């Protein structure tokens with residue numbers, strides 16, 4: 409359970425949401441605007457606390473961890489890919505990819521990183537800085553960075569939101585391959601049914617709880633489930649405001665990872 413605010417203005421953003429994320433699978437989370445997708449992702453990733461219930465990553469109960477322990481858990485066990493690529497502009501692609509390991513003081517597993525770079529088609533871009541890369545290339549660098557430390561789970565928040573359709577499809581194919589061939593556990597929040605169709609399973613949220621799911625989802629089935637949930641068309645202003653808040657929360661989490669090292 410997650411409640412924002414108090415009294416009359418309190419919002420139950422998560423209210424009895426129960427789900428399990430199978431290891432090695434690519435899971436998409438969908439739902440109408442305001443249904444709790446970002447809140448759920450933040451809770452699962454240890455970016456935010458919850459007000460009741462449990463979040464388990466393996467045997468670790470995130471709801472019992474303090475701020476510092478959650479920061480460590482994010483750094484050591486979780487990878488993130490955001491809509492805005494969040495690369496460090498002064499670092500090359502290679503340095504950006506190795507950043508989580510550098511921050512954690514771990515030696516990069518070069519063989520693994522070489523494999524990621526090869527699959528993502530980034531080998532000839534490693535010395536470039538983010539401004540010298542296309543949006544699709546920047547996002548592929550961000551994905552390599554998320555997987556570099558072999559995290560137990562990777563969270564992707566609208567990862568194709570800023571990409572054209574071809575770059576988006578290439579990225580989604582990689583995420584699917586990362587789960588199937590590399591055993592990477594991935595959770596992706598998306599509004600886009602064709603993006604969700606790349607996942608092994610789609611979980612649908614409404615009013616802060618899991619209301620439905622689809623295995624081996626196809627676009628028409630996703631669309632019809634979404635239509636049955638989306639009773640009120642989202643007010644665009646609300647959506648924008650929520651997204652801004654989400655980004656801030658994620659950015660501050662990244663900042664705190666950086667601060668830890670100072």
Ligand SMILES: Nc1ncnc2c1ncn2[C@@H]1O[C@H](COP(=O)(O)OP(=O)(O)OP(=O)(O)O)[C@@H](O)[C@H]1O
Nearest residue numbers: 412419421440441442443444445446447448647650
């Ligand atoms: N920081 C906050 N303070 C108050 N209410 C919040 C806050 N963050 C989210 N909410 C509210 O909690 C509910 C769930 O929000 P959440 O952002 O998780 O939904 P979402 O499904 O990700 O929406 P969207 O698809 O529009 O991004 C919404 O009613 C939202 O207005």
